Amino acid sequence: MLIWKKEPLDGKADSMDQKQDNSSAEAPYYLPFADEIDVFNAAYEQRLPVLLKGPTGxxxxxxxxxxxxRIFSGKDSALGSLETIACHEDLSATDMVGRFLLKGDDTVWQDGPLTRAVREGSLCYLDEIVEARKDSTVIIHSLTDHRRILPIDKLGIVLDAHPDFLLVISYNPGYQSLLKDLKTSTRQRFVAIEFDYPSLQNEADIICHETGIEESVASGLALVGEKIRNLAGRGFDDGVSTRLLIYAAQLMNSGIDSGRACDVGIVKAASDEVSVQDAIRQIVNAVFPI
Amino acid sequence: MKNSKEIDSFKTKLDRTMEKKFSELIVSFEPEESPQSAELFFGSCVKILESGWRSREILQLFFSVIEKDFTPSSIERVAGMIDRFSGFSNDPLSEYLLWLLDALDNYDPLEILLVEELSHEIHRINPFNSKLLCSYFCALRRSFNTKKNRTRLKLWLVIAKKWCELENDYLEQLFFHSDQSLSSCDLIKEIEEINPKAAMTFVVKAKELEDLALLNCAEFKVLLVLFSAEGIEDLVDAGINLSDAAGDKATLLFELSSKIRTKQAVISLWNNSQRLPLEKPDLIAEWVDEGVRDSSLSNAALNAYFSLESRSSVDCMKRLNSEVTLSDHKRVFELVAVAVSGEDISINQVASRSIREEDILGSETDNKKNAIWLPEKISMFEKPEDNFGFYKISLFHQLGFREFGCLGGMQKVNRQIRLRRDSSLAKFIFLAVESARIDWRLREKFPGLSTQLDRQRAHALSQRSEGSEQKSELLEILVRISLGQTPKEIGKKRYREEAGYLFGYLDLLRPGVAGLEVSLHVLSLCYELISDGKKVSSLQDPISTLITESDFPEPVRYREHLKLEALISEPEPSLLIETSVDDPAHVLGDSYEENMISDSDANDVEVGDLKKENLDGGVAIYLEEVANEPDQKKSGIEDNAEDDFPAAMRKRFFKSKYSVFQYDEWDYEIRDYRPGWCSLYERTDLDMDQECFDRIVSDNGPIIEKIRRELARIRPQTLKKVKGMIDGEDIDIEKTISYVLDKKAGVNPDENIYEQRQRVERDVSTLFLIDMSASTDDLVAPPGDQISKVASHFGNQKIDRKIIDLEKEAVSLISYVLDELGDEYSICGFSGYGREQVDYYLCKSFDDSMGALSKGMIGGLVPCRSTRMGAPIRHATRDLVATGSRVKALIVLSDGYPQDHDYGPDRNSKTYGLMDTMKALAEAKQKGVSTFCLTVDPSGNDYLRDMCSESQYMVIRDISELPTELSRVYRGLTG
Known part of the structure; x- marks a missing residue:
């Protein structure tokens, strides 16, 4: 679902905007699994668009x-930030670029999130790009080669991208159908970084950090996650995400019993098939004493 | 009195002894007092002597009788008998006199009279059956020689008298089994009054019943009387079998059986006693009560209930017994196994291995390394959760062998085991040691298993018996320690010291990081202690003989299903040779082991019975063993494959691929399902006919075109919103705004401002199920005519096609067009013989493309055997549901009504098969599968009308129209 701002009268972003202000002191926690940070930095230095591949969560x-x-906190630019666009099948090029709106008797142009990122020089992150309509993905082509421009037909202009602008897209190759695969012409414009679920220890660390739960419980949840992921393709497409494990840990932190927390946080969220749920429940019960 | 001349003449015919006896007796009769007696005596003597061979012997008997009782009345009576019996055979007379000789001492006169009266009666009714009379007197002599037995003589005679009127068999059996019939006179009389034949059956079987002490069982006797009207032969046989199998526990079933109203149900109950938890009498009683509660149940339903063949019966037993069955949880266990191991693991039922040779040699063997074995059902605990816990612990225990490094190191394990002199002992020790390590590791990695693991271990310990032989006892101690007992708890004074050592060794496995290396080291230590008695002073005389596997302690139940052999890869001879010769220390242990046993002298470490220094010259015996093994295997299979039929068959089965599925079957008579009644084999081992498909396609261009036109009418199903249309159901707001803006701006507006809901995607899966019964081998008649079983001569080349050819043609042509349309479809055939062998040939699955393999298999469909439809329809439904498609269609192509040799109790009745098929179709409908039956059977209307609604079947009169009709049906179902 696309969430993008309506331009307020004073021209400032409201609180619902997906644009993130990265001026806060502490970076969002991220535990690298390889050299992906270095690769991304290098790509950014060269302004090479980045494709992130990996399973949900x-x-x-x-x-x-x-x-x-990391990129924008060291810079003075107050506008430096991240525009996130969650793509879906009804997302059109207009949704991304912008449109005219009727305001009284006037028509007012409203930038879309992509245009805003291009103008202001932020990272534009198109999440699950293959879910978007084909026509909407084509408009990013001119932004992802040497031209770095965004033609806006309705305004009759061609917008040069801000020097700080970078396009990042992501998709999950695991459950996309052939029909929704990324077009080669689009795919070959990006530097691809492949993601996978973190290792057992890393995942435990992540859960610990995100929730503050004790280490043994976090390790247990990571173990549950690792085992359940072996079931991918047998009742559900992806393995259980780190996000779900964190949710379960958060529920435990709020006083929910470990079994129940895993039941609502992992078992029922992971699959609707009863036998798969039962199997996951058995694994959870094997790790967490009832 | 006869004149003396006659007497003298008679005397000359006697030898001296007899003459003397005769003379004494004849004079003993005073002519004045009993002239008639002397006359009768002499007359009888003459008759006996003239009666042929053995006459002198009989005469001697007669003299003996007269000596004992020479009263006139007695002589008159005996003379009468002699007169009656001597006419046709001497045997009855001889037997009579023998009996009488005995009876005169023991019987009351009245009893003698009764016996003689009955003998008259027997003789009267069967005048030429001398054997019967002989048997009669023999039986009397044999069985009624004591006074105690004679208390029942009258009753016995009454029965015998009554049976005189029946066929000879009755009396013959009564006399032949006189001992048993005597002791059960009362019961025989009781049964006889209801059904004499049943009484005779009882008499015949009485000896067996007596041997099994069944005649002391009042409950059993009650049942015999209860069901005697229907005949009791089968009941008695079942009772004997039950008593054999269940021993004392049979009494419980006899007692409960009196509640059951039909004999057949009682027999079913007894025949299935081995499937019942007889150790739980209350439970059985409750289950029986539940079965007889509904008095409206038909006899067939009652029979199915007590055979444990109906769903209600099985469910009730499960509920009462807290039983947990593998089939109910197999999918979950499989998923858990895959999740924990990360491998494609199959769960197999232990019992099924022995059912069919094919299972061992076929598909199961193919994947045995990735198989986990579990028992069919567990009910050893009172609570179902504990029974489930057994499965869970057994599953995780087997998975633990993979999870904690054992599987990866099996080559090393195998080497270590084979290097021991007693490899089976080494294997046993290794399993006990490794199991202990696995349990400890499981406990640490999966703390949630701890409680259940403790419960299972405690139960396993409580079930163990003591080992008797020296090594067995030590092995038993090892097993107990592996289950968590301490030497103190084991409490064996004799082996206290050894137990301490073993406990210490196994304690090395406790640390959470203990790997396979530690297990192998502990194996060395334990083997050394148990096999050779080293280090321990009390084992003064170590046992030099090898202990056989039969002496090993019983396995721990939750650990016993692990197939270590399945995990061990084939030995690598070259590797073993190299390692054995060059680096014996490496074979014995690795770096870890070297560290662990640093305090021991390496020269003391044995490889079997050889020391390290001996290894320099090579370990000939082991090398030879290892080198021979692969050769033996090779010669066993390949060399004989050509001329050894079983070997060739085995090879074929080994290659064959199939999966077995169990399906319920609906029994309309019991109004319940028979759970797991049919075994369906999903196979892909059809003989290929690669050219058939292409030939059909190339020969039928016009029909393909017709089908294509037919299917082209199918419109896409799923509605999708399409914006920017020139017209449509809704106005597209954005386009409209653009339109207004453009217009206001003076630009030519885009008029495509509407939204349409279009059918742009088809979400259809169809399964074509082809009847491959033997009747599809029949030839088809020309268009418009009936099917003919005789070859026709119509000059048309296609005339001699068979029904199966038409079926293949129809599905081939439609599949050709469906590929163009892009719909998902599957093509399967079915046949089989009996409920244990329903064959389901998967020619093309939903996931396959119509490649050479699928085409070849469709071409390879041939007429086989019966038409058991229920299970294939259920299986097809299962496949269709698994596709998750919105429209699911099942099209059955058949040539007749469902039938199989055991499709219902009456082979000639079609009703059972029809009802089951009807139920299977209803189940399919319930699961969202549209079904359609196409038949070429002209009488199809008669039964299809009952099976499905009119819109769901079609009887094709002109069979050549099958392909086009099929496409119409397809369109109707999915379009």
Missing amino acids: CGKTRFVEHMAH
Whole structure:
């Protein structure tokens, strides 16, 4: 679902904006699993668009947030930030670029999030790009090669991208159908960084950090996650995400019994198939004493 | 009195002894007092002597009788008997006199009279059956020689007298089994009054019943009387079998059986006693009560209930017994196994291994390394959760062998085991040691298992018996320690010291990081202690003989299903040779082990019975063993494959691929399902006919075109919103705004401002199920005519096609067009013989493309055997549901009504098969599958009308129209 701002009268972003102000002191927590931070930095230096591939909930979005903070926190630009667009099948080029709105008797142009990022020089993150309509993905082509321009037909202008602007897209190759695969012409414009779920220890650390739960419980949740992921393709497409494990830990922190927290946080969220749920429940019960 | 001449003449025919006896007796009769007696005596003597061979022997008997009782009345009576019996055979007379000789001492006169009266009666009714009379007197002599037995003589005679009127068999059996019939006279009389035949059956079987002490069982006797009207032969046989199998516990079932109203149900109950938890009498009683509660149940339903064949019966037993079955949880266990191991693991039922040779040699063997074995059902605990816990612990225990490094190191384990002199002992020790390590590791990694693991271990300990033989006892101690007992708890004074050592060794496994290396080291230590008695002073005389596997302690139940052999890869001879010769220390242990046993002298470490220094010259015996093994295997299979039929068959089965599925079957008579009644084999091992498909396609261009036109009418199903249309159901707001803006700005506006809901996607899966019964081998008649079983001569080339050819043609052509349309479809055939062998041939699954393999298999469909439809329809429904498609269609192509040799109790009745098929179709409908039956059976209307609604079947008169009709049906179902 696209969430983008309506321009307020005073021209400032309201609180619902997806644009993040990265001027806060602390970067969003991200535990690297390899050299992805170095690769991303290098790509940014060269302004090479980045494609993040990986399963649901493995930390792609968090990585982009983290990188946006790292990149922009050292700069003076107050506008330096991250525009996140969650793509869906009804997302059109207009939704991304902008449109005229009727305001009284006037028509007012409203920048879309992509245009805003291009103008202001921030990271634009198109999450699950393959979900978007084909026509909307084509408009990013001119932004992802040497031209770095955004033609806006309705305004009759061609916008040069801000020097700080970078396009980042993500998709999950695991459950996309052939029909929704990324077009080669789009795919080959990006530097691709592949993500996977973190290792057992890393995931435990992440859960610990995100929730403050005790280490043994975090390790248990990470173990549950690791085991359940082996079931991918047998009742549900992806493995259980780190995000779900964190939710379960947060529920435990709020006083919910470990079994129940895993039941609502992991078991029922992971699959609707009863036998798969039962199997996951058995694994959870094997790790967490009832 | 006869004149003396006659007497003298008679005397000359006798030898001296007999003559003397005769003379004494004849004079003993005073002519004045009993002239008639002397006359009768002499007359009888003459008759006996003239009666042929053995006459002198009989005469001697007669003299003996007369000596004992020479009263006139007695002589008159005996003379009468002699007169009656001597006419046709000497045997009855001889037997009579023998009996009488005995009876005169023991019987009351009245009893003698009764016996003689009955003998008259037997003789009267069966005048030429001398054997019967002989049996009669033999039986009397044999069985009624004591006074105690004679208390029942009258009753026995009454029965015998009554049976005189029946066939000879009755009396023959009564006399032949006189001992048993005597002791059960009362019961025989009781049964006889209801059904004499049943009484005779009882008499015949009485000896067996007596041997099994069943005649002391009042409950059993009650049942015999209860069901005697229907005949009791089968009941008695079942009772004997039950008593054999269940021993004392049979009494419980006899007692409960009196509540059951039909004999057949009682027999079913007894025949299935081995499937019942007889150790829980209350439970059985409750289950029986539940079965007889509904008095409206038909006899068939009652029979199915007590055979444990109906769903209600099985469910009730499960509920009462807290039983947990593998089939109910197999999918979950499989998922858990895959999740924990990360491998594609199959869960197999232990019992099924022995059912069919094919299972061992076929598909199961193919994947045995990735198989986990679990028992069919568990009810050893009172609570179902504990029974489930057994499965869970057994599953995790087996998975632990993979999870904690054992599987990866099996080559090393195998080497270590084979290097021991007693490899089976080494294997046993390794399993006990490794199991202990796995349990400890499980406990640490999966703390949630701890409680259940403790419960299972405690139960396993409580079930163990003591080992008797020396090594067995030590092994038993090892097993107990591996289950968590301390030497103190084991409490064996004799082996206290050894137990301490073993406990210490196994304690090395406790640390959470203990790996396979530690287990192998502990194996060395334990083997050394148990096999050779080293280090321990009390084992003064170590046992030199090898202990056989049969002496090993019983396995721990939750650990016993692990197939270590399945995990061990084939030995690598070259590797073993190299390692054995060059680096014996490495074979015995690795770096870890070297550290652990640094205090021991390496020269003392044994490889079997050889020391390290001996290894320099090579370990000939082991090398030879290892080198021979692969050769033996090779010669066993390949060399004989050509001329050894079983070997060739085995090879074929080994290659064959199939999966087995169990399906319920609906029994309309019991109005319940028979759970797991049919075994369906999903196979892909059809003989290929690669050219058939292409030939059909190339020969039928016009029909393909017709089908294509037919299917082209199908419109996409799913509605999708499409914006920017020139017209449509809704106005697209954005386009409209653009339109207004453009217009206001003086630009030519885009008029495509509407939204349409279009059918742009088809979400259809169809399964074509082809009847491959033997009747599809029949030839088809020309268009418009009936099907003919005789070859026709119409000059048309296609005339001699068979029904199966038409079926294949129809599905081939439609599949050709469906590929163009892009719909998902599957093509399967079915046949089989009996409920245990329903064959389901998967020619093309939903995931396959119509490649050479699928085409070849469709071409390879041939007529097989029966038409058991229920299970294939259920299986097809299962596949269709698994596709998750919105429209699911099942099209059954058949040539007749469902039938199989055991499709219902009456082979000639079609009703059972029809009802089951009807139920299967209803189940499919319930699961969202549209079904359609196409039949070429002209009488199809008769039964299809009952099976499904009119819109769901079609009887094709002109069979050549099958392909086009099929496409119409397809369009109707999915379009």
